[in-house]
Amino acid sequence: MPARSAKSSVSFGLDRLSTPIGIALLITDAEGHLRALDWDDYEHRMRELLRLHHGAVELRDRPAPTGMRTALSRYFDGELSQLAGIAWRIAGTPFQQKVWTALAQIPAGTTMSYGALAARIDMPKAIRAVGHANGSNPISVVLPCHRLIGADGSLVKYGGGLERKRWLLRHEGVEI
Structure with a gap:
Protein backbone atom coordinates (compact mmCIF):
# COMPACT_ATOMS: atom_id res chain seq x y z
CA MET A 1 0.00 0.00 0.00
CA ILE A 86 -4.97 -13.26 14.90
CA ALA A 87 -6.08 -11.36 11.80
CA TRP A 88 -3.40 -8.96 10.58
CA ARG A 89 -2.78 -6.71 7.62
CA ILE A 90 0.54 -5.21 6.56
CA ALA A 91 1.71 -2.39 4.37
CA GLY A 92 5.24 -1.99 3.08
CA THR A 93 7.14 -2.78 -0.06
CA PRO A 94 6.45 -6.06 -1.86
CA PHE A 95 9.81 -7.36 -0.60
CA GLN A 96 9.01 -6.43 3.01
CA GLN A 97 5.61 -8.07 2.71
CA LYS A 98 7.24 -11.23 1.39
CA VAL A 99 9.65 -11.34 4.34
CA TRP A 100 6.95 -10.58 6.91
CA THR A 101 4.61 -13.18 5.49
CA ALA A 102 7.45 -15.72 5.61
CA LEU A 103 8.05 -14.86 9.28
CA ALA A 104 4.52 -15.98 10.05
CA GLN A 105 5.43 -19.44 8.72
CA ILE A 106 8.23 -20.03 11.25
CA PRO A 107 6.71 -22.34 13.89
CA ALA A 108 6.80 -21.47 17.57
CA GLY A 109 9.70 -23.16 19.32
CA THR A 110 11.97 -22.95 16.28
CA THR A 111 14.45 -20.41 15.02
CA MET A 112 15.85 -19.64 11.61
CA SER A 113 18.85 -17.67 10.42
CA TYR A 114 18.47 -14.61 8.22
CA GLY A 115 20.20 -16.55 5.43
CA ALA A 116 17.79 -19.45 5.74
CA LEU A 117 14.82 -17.08 5.51
CA ALA A 118 16.38 -15.41 2.45
CA ALA A 119 16.70 -18.85 0.85
CA ARG A 120 13.11 -19.72 1.82
CA ILE A 121 11.81 -16.71 -0.13
CA ASP A 122 14.00 -17.68 -3.11
CA MET A 123 16.41 -14.79 -2.64
CA PRO A 124 19.44 -16.47 -1.03
CA LYS A 125 21.75 -13.46 -1.56
CA ALA A 126 19.34 -11.01 0.08
CA ILE A 127 20.45 -11.73 3.65
CA ARG A 128 21.05 -8.10 4.57
CA ALA A 129 17.80 -7.00 2.92
CA VAL A 130 15.96 -9.67 4.92
CA GLY A 131 17.58 -8.25 8.05
CA HIS A 132 16.46 -4.73 7.20
CA ALA A 133 12.91 -5.88 6.42
CA ASN A 134 12.84 -7.88 9.64
CA GLY A 135 13.88 -4.76 11.56
CA SER A 136 10.97 -2.85 10.00
CA ASN A 137 8.37 -5.47 10.93
CA PRO A 138 5.46 -3.52 12.43
CA ILE A 139 3.74 -6.52 14.04
CA SER A 140 6.05 -7.84 16.73
CA VAL A 141 5.35 -11.27 18.25
CA VAL A 142 2.52 -12.17 15.81
CA LEU A 143 4.91 -11.89 12.85
CA PRO A 144 7.67 -13.51 14.90
CA CYS A 145 10.79 -11.57 14.02
CA HIS A 146 12.18 -12.78 17.37
CA ARG A 147 12.61 -16.23 15.80
CA LEU A 148 15.36 -14.98 13.47
CA ILE A 149 18.87 -15.46 14.82
CA GLY A 150 22.42 -15.12 13.57
CA ALA A 151 23.96 -17.84 11.39
CA ASP A 152 26.10 -18.86 14.38
CA GLY A 153 23.02 -19.23 16.61
CA SER A 154 23.54 -15.93 18.40
CA LEU A 155 20.81 -13.54 19.34
CA VAL A 156 21.00 -10.46 17.18
CA LYS A 157 18.97 -7.28 17.03
CA TYR A 158 15.36 -7.15 18.14
CA GLY A 159 13.24 -4.01 17.89
CA GLY A 160 11.84 -4.55 21.39
CA GLY A 161 15.24 -5.21 22.97
CA LEU A 162 17.30 -8.37 23.31
CA GLU A 163 15.91 -9.19 26.76
CA ARG A 164 12.41 -9.44 25.28
CA LYS A 165 13.72 -11.55 22.41
CA ARG A 166 15.42 -13.89 24.89
CA TRP A 167 12.22 -14.12 26.95
CA LEU A 168 10.04 -14.84 23.90
CA LEU A 169 12.35 -17.58 22.65
CA ARG A 170 12.59 -19.22 26.08
CA HIS A 171 8.81 -18.90 26.44
CA GLU A 172 8.50 -20.86 23.19
CA GLY A 173 10.93 -23.53 24.44
CA VAL A 174 14.04 -22.49 22.55
CA GLU A 175 17.30 -23.11 24.39
CA ILE A 176 19.53 -20.08 24.14
Missing part, protein backbone atom coordinates in the same frame (compact mmCIF):
# COMPACT_ATOMS: atom_id res chain seq x y z
CA PRO A 2 1.57 3.35 -0.96
CA ALA A 3 2.10 6.02 1.64
CA ARG A 4 -0.73 8.50 1.86
CA SER A 5 -0.24 12.17 1.12
CA ALA A 6 0.38 14.55 3.97
CA LYS A 7 -3.09 16.05 3.46
CA SER A 8 -4.95 12.86 4.28
CA SER A 9 -4.42 10.67 7.28
CA VAL A 10 -5.42 7.22 8.31
CA SER A 11 -6.94 6.50 11.70
CA PHE A 12 -6.16 3.38 13.69
CA GLY A 13 -7.22 2.22 17.12
CA LEU A 14 -4.72 2.02 19.97
CA ASP A 15 -5.11 -0.42 22.82
CA ARG A 16 -2.75 -1.60 25.54
CA LEU A 17 -2.26 -5.12 26.84
CA SER A 18 -0.27 -6.08 29.92
CA THR A 19 2.14 -8.95 29.26
CA PRO A 20 4.92 -10.57 31.29
CA ILE A 21 7.47 -8.50 29.30
CA GLY A 22 5.78 -5.12 29.36
CA ILE A 23 2.80 -3.24 27.99
CA ALA A 24 2.06 -4.19 24.39
CA LEU A 25 0.59 -1.51 22.14
CA LEU A 26 -2.02 -2.97 19.80
CA ILE A 27 -2.82 -0.95 16.70
CA THR A 28 -5.91 -2.06 14.79
CA ASP A 29 -7.80 -0.85 11.75
CA ALA A 30 -11.56 -0.32 11.43
CA GLU A 31 -12.02 -3.94 10.31
CA GLY A 32 -10.28 -5.27 13.42
CA HIS A 33 -7.04 -6.34 11.77
CA LEU A 34 -3.82 -5.95 13.72
CA ARG A 35 -1.68 -3.34 11.96
CA ALA A 36 1.10 -2.97 14.55
CA LEU A 37 2.18 -4.49 17.83
CA ASP A 38 5.04 -2.95 19.74
CA TRP A 39 6.01 -2.12 23.30
CA ASP A 40 5.15 1.04 25.19
CA ASP A 41 8.82 1.81 25.72
CA TYR A 42 9.30 1.63 21.93
CA GLU A 43 6.22 3.69 21.00
CA HIS A 44 8.31 6.25 19.11
CA ARG A 45 9.75 3.49 16.89
CA MET A 46 6.27 2.09 16.26
CA ARG A 47 4.87 5.49 15.32
CA GLU A 48 7.76 6.03 12.90
CA LEU A 49 7.13 2.66 11.23
CA LEU A 50 3.44 3.49 10.92
CA ARG A 51 4.33 6.85 9.36
CA LEU A 52 6.71 5.22 6.89
CA HIS A 53 4.11 2.65 5.85
CA HIS A 54 0.94 4.75 5.92
CA GLY A 55 1.86 8.43 5.90
CA ALA A 56 0.03 10.57 8.43
CA VAL A 57 -1.48 8.32 11.09
CA GLU A 58 -3.86 9.24 13.86
CA LEU A 59 -4.10 6.83 16.79
CA ARG A 60 -7.31 6.88 18.78
CA ASP A 61 -7.88 4.98 21.99
CA ARG A 62 -10.07 2.05 20.96
CA PRO A 63 -10.20 -1.47 22.36
CA ALA A 64 -8.71 -4.15 20.12
CA PRO A 65 -11.10 -6.98 19.26
CA THR A 66 -11.76 -9.24 22.23
CA GLY A 67 -10.62 -12.32 20.31
CA MET A 68 -7.28 -10.68 19.54
CA ARG A 69 -6.69 -9.66 23.15
CA THR A 70 -7.67 -13.15 24.33
CA ALA A 71 -5.39 -14.87 21.80
CA LEU A 72 -2.42 -12.70 22.79
CA SER A 73 -3.07 -13.25 26.51
CA ARG A 74 -3.29 -17.00 25.94
CA TYR A 75 -0.04 -16.94 23.95
CA PHE A 76 1.70 -15.24 26.88
CA ASP A 77 0.11 -17.83 29.20
CA GLY A 78 1.76 -20.61 27.18
CA GLU A 79 -0.77 -21.46 24.45
CA LEU A 80 1.70 -20.77 21.64
CA SER A 81 -0.66 -21.73 18.82
CA GLN A 82 -2.95 -18.79 19.60
CA LEU A 83 -1.00 -16.36 17.40
CA ALA A 84 -2.19 -18.13 14.25
CA GLY A 85 -5.77 -16.98 14.86
Whole structure:
Protein backbone atom coordinates (compact mmCIF):
# COMPACT_ATOMS: atom_id res chain seq x y z
CA MET A 1 0.00 0.00 0.00
CA PRO A 2 1.57 3.35 -0.96
CA ALA A 3 2.10 6.02 1.64
CA ARG A 4 -0.73 8.50 1.86
CA SER A 5 -0.24 12.17 1.12
CA ALA A 6 0.38 14.55 3.97
CA LYS A 7 -3.09 16.05 3.46
CA SER A 8 -4.95 12.86 4.28
CA SER A 9 -4.42 10.67 7.28
CA VAL A 10 -5.42 7.22 8.31
CA SER A 11 -6.94 6.50 11.70
CA PHE A 12 -6.16 3.38 13.69
CA GLY A 13 -7.22 2.22 17.12
CA LEU A 14 -4.72 2.02 19.97
CA ASP A 15 -5.11 -0.42 22.82
CA ARG A 16 -2.75 -1.60 25.54
CA LEU A 17 -2.26 -5.12 26.84
CA SER A 18 -0.27 -6.08 29.92
CA THR A 19 2.14 -8.95 29.26
CA PRO A 20 4.92 -10.57 31.29
CA ILE A 21 7.47 -8.50 29.30
CA GLY A 22 5.78 -5.12 29.36
CA ILE A 23 2.80 -3.24 27.99
CA ALA A 24 2.06 -4.19 24.39
CA LEU A 25 0.59 -1.51 22.14
CA LEU A 26 -2.02 -2.97 19.80
CA ILE A 27 -2.82 -0.95 16.70
CA THR A 28 -5.91 -2.06 14.79
CA ASP A 29 -7.80 -0.85 11.75
CA ALA A 30 -11.56 -0.32 11.43
CA GLU A 31 -12.02 -3.94 10.31
CA GLY A 32 -10.28 -5.27 13.42
CA HIS A 33 -7.04 -6.34 11.77
CA LEU A 34 -3.82 -5.95 13.72
CA ARG A 35 -1.68 -3.34 11.96
CA ALA A 36 1.10 -2.97 14.55
CA LEU A 37 2.18 -4.49 17.83
CA ASP A 38 5.04 -2.95 19.74
CA TRP A 39 6.01 -2.12 23.30
CA ASP A 40 5.15 1.04 25.19
CA ASP A 41 8.82 1.81 25.72
CA TYR A 42 9.30 1.63 21.93
CA GLU A 43 6.22 3.69 21.00
CA HIS A 44 8.31 6.25 19.11
CA ARG A 45 9.75 3.49 16.89
CA MET A 46 6.27 2.09 16.26
CA ARG A 47 4.87 5.49 15.32
CA GLU A 48 7.76 6.03 12.90
CA LEU A 49 7.13 2.66 11.23
CA LEU A 50 3.44 3.49 10.92
CA ARG A 51 4.33 6.85 9.36
CA LEU A 52 6.71 5.22 6.89
CA HIS A 53 4.11 2.65 5.85
CA HIS A 54 0.94 4.75 5.92
CA GLY A 55 1.86 8.43 5.90
CA ALA A 56 0.03 10.57 8.43
CA VAL A 57 -1.48 8.32 11.09
CA GLU A 58 -3.86 9.24 13.86
CA LEU A 59 -4.10 6.83 16.79
CA ARG A 60 -7.31 6.88 18.78
CA ASP A 61 -7.88 4.98 21.99
CA ARG A 62 -10.07 2.05 20.96
CA PRO A 63 -10.20 -1.47 22.36
CA ALA A 64 -8.71 -4.15 20.12
CA PRO A 65 -11.10 -6.98 19.26
CA THR A 66 -11.76 -9.24 22.23
CA GLY A 67 -10.62 -12.32 20.31
CA MET A 68 -7.28 -10.68 19.54
CA ARG A 69 -6.69 -9.66 23.15
CA THR A 70 -7.67 -13.15 24.33
CA ALA A 71 -5.39 -14.87 21.80
CA LEU A 72 -2.42 -12.70 22.79
CA SER A 73 -3.07 -13.25 26.51
CA ARG A 74 -3.29 -17.00 25.94
CA TYR A 75 -0.04 -16.94 23.95
CA PHE A 76 1.70 -15.24 26.88
CA ASP A 77 0.11 -17.83 29.20
CA GLY A 78 1.76 -20.61 27.18
CA GLU A 79 -0.77 -21.46 24.45
CA LEU A 80 1.70 -20.77 21.64
CA SER A 81 -0.66 -21.73 18.82
CA GLN A 82 -2.95 -18.79 19.60
CA LEU A 83 -1.00 -16.36 17.40
CA ALA A 84 -2.19 -18.13 14.25
CA GLY A 85 -5.77 -16.98 14.86
CA ILE A 86 -4.97 -13.26 14.90
CA ALA A 87 -6.08 -11.36 11.80
CA TRP A 88 -3.40 -8.96 10.58
CA ARG A 89 -2.78 -6.71 7.62
CA ILE A 90 0.54 -5.21 6.56
CA ALA A 91 1.71 -2.39 4.37
CA GLY A 92 5.24 -1.99 3.08
CA THR A 93 7.14 -2.78 -0.06
CA PRO A 94 6.45 -6.06 -1.86
CA PHE A 95 9.81 -7.36 -0.60
CA GLN A 96 9.01 -6.43 3.01
CA GLN A 97 5.61 -8.07 2.71
CA LYS A 98 7.24 -11.23 1.39
CA VAL A 99 9.65 -11.34 4.34
CA TRP A 100 6.95 -10.58 6.91
CA THR A 101 4.61 -13.18 5.49
CA ALA A 102 7.45 -15.72 5.61
CA LEU A 103 8.05 -14.86 9.28
CA ALA A 104 4.52 -15.98 10.05
CA GLN A 105 5.43 -19.44 8.72
CA ILE A 106 8.23 -20.03 11.25
CA PRO A 107 6.71 -22.34 13.89
CA ALA A 108 6.80 -21.47 17.57
CA GLY A 109 9.70 -23.16 19.32
CA THR A 110 11.97 -22.95 16.28
CA THR A 111 14.45 -20.41 15.02
CA MET A 112 15.85 -19.64 11.61
CA SER A 113 18.85 -17.67 10.42
CA TYR A 114 18.47 -14.61 8.22
CA GLY A 115 20.20 -16.55 5.43
CA ALA A 116 17.79 -19.45 5.74
CA LEU A 117 14.82 -17.08 5.51
CA ALA A 118 16.38 -15.41 2.45
CA ALA A 119 16.70 -18.85 0.85
CA ARG A 120 13.11 -19.72 1.82
CA ILE A 121 11.81 -16.71 -0.13
CA ASP A 122 14.00 -17.68 -3.11
CA MET A 123 16.41 -14.79 -2.64
CA PRO A 124 19.44 -16.47 -1.03
CA LYS A 125 21.75 -13.46 -1.56
CA ALA A 126 19.34 -11.01 0.08
CA ILE A 127 20.45 -11.73 3.65
CA ARG A 128 21.05 -8.10 4.57
CA ALA A 129 17.80 -7.00 2.92
CA VAL A 130 15.96 -9.67 4.92
CA GLY A 131 17.58 -8.25 8.05
CA HIS A 132 16.46 -4.73 7.20
CA ALA A 133 12.91 -5.88 6.42
CA ASN A 134 12.84 -7.88 9.64
CA GLY A 135 13.88 -4.76 11.56
CA SER A 136 10.97 -2.85 10.00
CA ASN A 137 8.37 -5.47 10.93
CA PRO A 138 5.46 -3.52 12.43
CA ILE A 139 3.74 -6.52 14.04
CA SER A 140 6.05 -7.84 16.73
CA VAL A 141 5.35 -11.27 18.25
CA VAL A 142 2.52 -12.17 15.81
CA LEU A 143 4.91 -11.89 12.85
CA PRO A 144 7.67 -13.51 14.90
CA CYS A 145 10.79 -11.57 14.02
CA HIS A 146 12.18 -12.78 17.37
CA ARG A 147 12.61 -16.23 15.80
CA LEU A 148 15.36 -14.98 13.47
CA ILE A 149 18.87 -15.46 14.82
CA GLY A 150 22.42 -15.12 13.57
CA ALA A 151 23.96 -17.84 11.39
CA ASP A 152 26.10 -18.86 14.38
CA GLY A 153 23.02 -19.23 16.61
CA SER A 154 23.54 -15.93 18.40
CA LEU A 155 20.81 -13.54 19.34
CA VAL A 156 21.00 -10.46 17.18
CA LYS A 157 18.97 -7.28 17.03
CA TYR A 158 15.36 -7.15 18.14
CA GLY A 159 13.24 -4.01 17.89
CA GLY A 160 11.84 -4.55 21.39
CA GLY A 161 15.24 -5.21 22.97
CA LEU A 162 17.30 -8.37 23.31
CA GLU A 163 15.91 -9.19 26.76
CA ARG A 164 12.41 -9.44 25.28
CA LYS A 165 13.72 -11.55 22.41
CA ARG A 166 15.42 -13.89 24.89
CA TRP A 167 12.22 -14.12 26.95
CA LEU A 168 10.04 -14.84 23.90
CA LEU A 169 12.35 -17.58 22.65
CA ARG A 170 12.59 -19.22 26.08
CA HIS A 171 8.81 -18.90 26.44
CA GLU A 172 8.50 -20.86 23.19
CA GLY A 173 10.93 -23.53 24.44
CA VAL A 174 14.04 -22.49 22.55
CA GLU A 175 17.30 -23.11 24.39
CA ILE A 176 19.53 -20.08 24.14
